[in-house]
Every structure is written in C-alpha cells, then in structure tokens.
Amino acid sequence: MGIFQKIFGSKDASENSSASFINPIQVEFHSHLIFGVDDGCETIDQSIELLRKFADMGMRKVITTPHVMSDFYKNNRQNIYPLRDAIRQRLKEENIDLEFEAAAEYMIDDGFENKIQEGNLLTFGPENKHILVELPFMTEPRNLNSSLFELQIAGYKPILAHPERYLYYATEKEKYHELKDRGILLQLNMLSCIGYYSKPVADAAQYLVDNNLVDLVGSDTHHMRHMQLLPQVLLNKTYQKACKAELLNNFL
Numbered sequence: 001m002g003i004f005q006k007i008f009g010s011k012d013a014s015e016n017s018s019a020s021f022i023n024p025i026q027v028e029f030h031s032h033l034i035f036g037v038d039d040g041c042e043t044i045d046q047s048i049e050l051l052r053k054f055a056d057m058g059m060r061k062v063i064t065t066p067h068v069m070s071d072f073y074k075n076n077r078q079n080i081y082p083l084r085d086a087i088r089q090r091l092k093e094e095n096i097d098l099e100f101e102a103a104a105e106y107m108i109d110d111g112f113e114n115k116i117q118e119g120n121l122l123t124f125g126p127e128n129k130h131i132l133v134e135l136p137f138m139t140e141p142r143n144l145n146s147s148l149f150e151l152q153i154a155g156y157k158p159i160l161a162h163p164e165r166y167l168y169y170a171t172e173k174e175k176y177h178e179l180k181d182r183g184i185l186l187q188l189n190m191l192s193c194i195g196y197y198s199k200p201v202a203d204a205a206q207y208l209v210d211n212n213l214v215d216l217v218g219s220d221t222h223h224m225r226h227m228q229l230l231p232q233v234l235l236n237k238t239y240q241k242a243c244k245a246e247l248l249n250n251f252l
C-alpha cells in the first residue's frame with residue numbers, strides 16, 4: 001500500500017476496519033520493566049527503551065508489574081520502589097512524557113495468603129485497591145478460591161492476568177463465567193490475540209472477547225521482541241473487538 005493510501009485509506013481499506021482503528025488504550029498496566037528483578041528487563045537502558053516505545057504508542061501512563069513469587073521472585077516494595085524512582089529520574093532526563101508507576105503481578109502460590117495477612121501489597125488504580133494476580137500454567141492452585149475471597153473481603157479488587165493462557169480453563173469455560181460472577185476482573189494479553197503463545201490460547205482469547213468477559217487489556221511486555229509485535233496486535237480483529245467493550249484501563 002502506498003503512503004497516501006495508508007494515510008487517507010483506500011477502497012480496500014474501507015472494507016477493513018483495521019485501517020481506521022485508533023487504539024483507545026492510554027494506560028498500560030501489565031509489564032515487566034523494572035530491571036533486574038524478574039524475567040523482564042535486565043538493564044535500565046532496556047527499561048527506558050521500552051517506555052519510550054510506549055510513549056510513542058500514545059500511552060500516557062504505564063504501571064509496571066514485576067513478578068512476585070514465594071520461590072523465585074521475592075520482590076516487594078523495598079526493592080521495587082527505589083528502582084522505579086531511578087527509572088522515573090531517567091524518564092525525566094530524557095524528556096519522555098509518561099507517568100510511570102510500579103505495582104506487582106502476584107502468583108497465587110502457597111505463600112500468597114500470608115502476604116495478604118501482612119498487608120503491604122503493591123496495588124494501583126483510583127483508590128489503590130486493584131491488584132494483579134496470576135496462576136500457574138499447569139494446574140489451578142488449591143488456594144485459588146480462598147485467596148480471591150480473602151483479597152475481596154480485605155477490600156482489594158483482584159484482576160486475573162491472562163485467563164486465556166491457563167489451558168485448564170480453555171476446556172472448562174464456565175470457570176471464566178464463575179470468576180466474573182464473583183467480581184474478579186479479567187485481563188486479556190494483547191499478544192494472545194495474534195497467536196503468539198499458541199493456537200489454543202488464541203482461541204480462548206477469542207472466546208473471552210466474543211462473550212464480553214474482558215475487563216482490561218495488557219501487553220505483558222518483558223522485552224523488545226514483545227514490544228515489536230504490538231503494532232501487529234493493533235491490526236488484529238479480536239483485539240479491536242475487545243477494545244469496543246468498556247475497558248477499565250484508562251481509569252487506572
């Protein structure tokens with residue numbers, strides 16, 4: 001397609017909603033951009049490079065969410081906040097116009113309920129009540145229900161990261177509806193829409209979107225390879241359909 005067709009559209013483009021799609025998402029809230037603390041960015045330069053790309057994509061705020069797991073990633077406020085502050089300083093020095101916050105992506109594992117009791121969880125959102133949680137990929141954790149219940153009675157608003165990636169739910173789709181009915185917010189990974197993880201994950205993503213089960217979208221960016229695929233996601237019909245729902249991203 002020539003440059004003018006790209007800008008002004010064409011007959012073909014008018015039949016293709018991709019051409020006129022403008023991404024409505026201005027707040028990206030699932031990524032691994034705190035350097036050196038998990039399987040995401042390794043250096044501050046990588047963090048800044050990815051944040052610059054998010055700003056170029058039109059994001060006004062990025063809330064990054066390093067993994068917290070009892071065994072592997074023992075991250076907490078004490079180690080995350082100083083690194084967040086160092087990144088904020090670099091953003092300022094490099095004139096990158098972006099609000100930058102740090103929270104966490106908590107694995108619901110055996111140690112998670114202790115963390116709830118201790119309080120001090122890393123949260124975000126308008127009342128600082130939203131919390132991002134993830135599950136193991138192979139089996140549903142035995143303390144899933146109790147953990148979600150304890151979070152909710154403590155006043156948190158749990159967001160389940162990438163439900164489409166837990167394939168034990170793909171074969172038991174009523175689970176998605178049960179979680180929604182219990183007030184759990186569901187976050188779709190953008191890359192799931194283009195089949196980045198697998199075909200079954202893409203199919204589960206399609207199911208969530210078609211059934212209006214998605215509350216938020218997130219990039220789950222760990223590194224530049226993820227970032228380089230995001231333009232492709234913006235052209236994807238499943239992602240575009242997800243964005244037609246009333247997503248909560250821009251209220252975070």
Ligand SMILES: [Fe+2]
Nearest residue numbers: 030031105220
């Ligand atoms: Fe993640």
